[in-house]
Amino acid sequence: MTIFDTPERLTLRESARRFTEREIAPNIAQWEDDGKLPRELHASAAKAGLMGVAFPEEVGGQGGNLVDAAVVTEGVLDGGGSTGLLASLFTHGIAIPHIVQSANSDLIDRYVRPTLAGEMIGSLGITEPGAGSDVANLRTRAERDGDQYVVNGAKTFITSGVRADFVTTAVRTGGDGYGGISLLVIDKETPGFTVARPLRKMGWHCSDTAELAFDDVRVPAENLVGEENGGFVLIMQQFVNERLGLAMQGVATAQRALVLAAQYSKERETFGKPLASRQVIRHKLVDMHRRTAAARAYTAQAYEQAVNGSTTDPAVIADAVLAKRQAVDACEFVVHEAVQIFGGMGYMRESEVERHYRDARILGIGGGANEVLNDLAAKILGYA
Structure with missing residues (x-):
């Protein structure tokens, strides 16, 4: 258990x-x-x-x-x-x-x-055309003007950005680097705030993703989240939870793809026998199971560390990073093998495994790309 x-x-x-x-x-x-x-x-x-x-x-x-x-x-x-x-x-x-x-x-x-209560939709606006994982270098600017902030800049790859009623937005209120970042809640209907365009993607087709533009958008000062210039810490503390969430998405996708592949291998007959009767297919399923189980166990350990510790603890941060990496690797392997077991049907849009194959690709990019997370883990573990 x-x-x-x-x-x-x-x-x-x-x-x-x-x-x-x-x-x-x-x-x-x-x-x-x-x-x-x-x-x-x-x-x-x-x-x-x-x-x-x-x-x-x-x-x-x-x-x-x-x-x-x-x-x-x-x-x-x-x-x-x-x-x-x-x-x-x-x-x-x-x-x-x-x-x-x-x-x-x-x-x-x-x-x-x-x-x-399901009455509003919110999104998070951090990524910019020139700053993805490098949060400390974001450029969207918010200048204080009396009891308001005037925001100018742009965001991209914003999940639910088309439908959102508000965006919790990372802005620069101070100088360069992480010390000058704040968070503002910006209402979608504020003049000057526009959805530049919805984005078409490889996967996550039912999830709307947007480019956002801010042109002299006036935001009440009371919409500041936390302290001015204290936004970077808030963002970093929540990154652990986001990475753990993505790790579980990888694990759950692998589990589902394995179930679908195992079921199909028993139902689909080739040359008069079920696919599951072929040793090569059974071995694929065993490998898929092994990697999925290992990823779930590591992810469970990382979650336990997080709920019993602090999201600023380097050990907790490292576990979240490595759990996400383990889960992403397992998921990519399993969805690939699932499509292979389904054969031509796995390539069809009517097949559920085809959706999981497309959707899995973003997991190694969102919440910190694999390469960024490996480097972060290397520093925490003392390898850099």
Whole structure:
């Protein structure tokens, strides 16, 4: 048994699976074609108790933690969902934790509670055309003007940026480097704030992604999250949780692809025998199982470290980084083999494994590219 497998969490996972089978699986192909999720799905997920599982009750959540969010991830993939759907439906998992952490009751009432109730959609705006993983060099500028900030700049690759009602936005309020960064909550309807264009992607088709532009956007000073020039620390503290979430997406995708491949290998006959009768196929399934189980065990260990420790602890940071790397490697291997086992059918859009194959590619890029995370781990572990 791991931290994911307590009786209460197994019940939560089953609840998320049933919700997905009922509300998501019959519709996800259409949402992929549409390039977005319907807003009412957020309200349905909130009513089912899934939106706020990782947030305290005092801010409108269900009182769980990031482990409970991971269990929901497993349940959604078990039921036929996708990581693209998770990224879109649960974007608030990266959009509002900074606000909750700041304990700003006004911002919590205006943004956190409605989001967890499924009434608003939030997103996180950090990546820029010239600054992705290099957060300390972002250029979007916010100049103080009385009781407002005037924001100019651009963001790109912003998940849920098309549909979002607000964007928790990283801006430069001070000098160069990490010490001059702040977070502002910017309402989508603010004059000068535009969605430059929705972006077409290799995967995550049902998750809308946008370029955002800010042209003299005036934001009330009370929308500052935490202290001025204190945003970098808030961002870094939440990176551990984001990386762990992506690790679980990799694990859950691998688990689902393995189940689908094993089932297909028993049903599909070639030359008069099921695929599963072929030693080469059975060995593929064993290798897929082995890598998936190892990744889940490492990810469970990293989650346990995080909930029992501090997200600023180098050991916790390293475990999150390495768990994500392990899970991404396992996921990429398993979805590749799953498509191979499905053969021509695995290449068809009507095949679920085809979606997982496409969606898996972003996991080694988002939340810190593999290469960036390897370098970070090398420094923490004393190899650099």
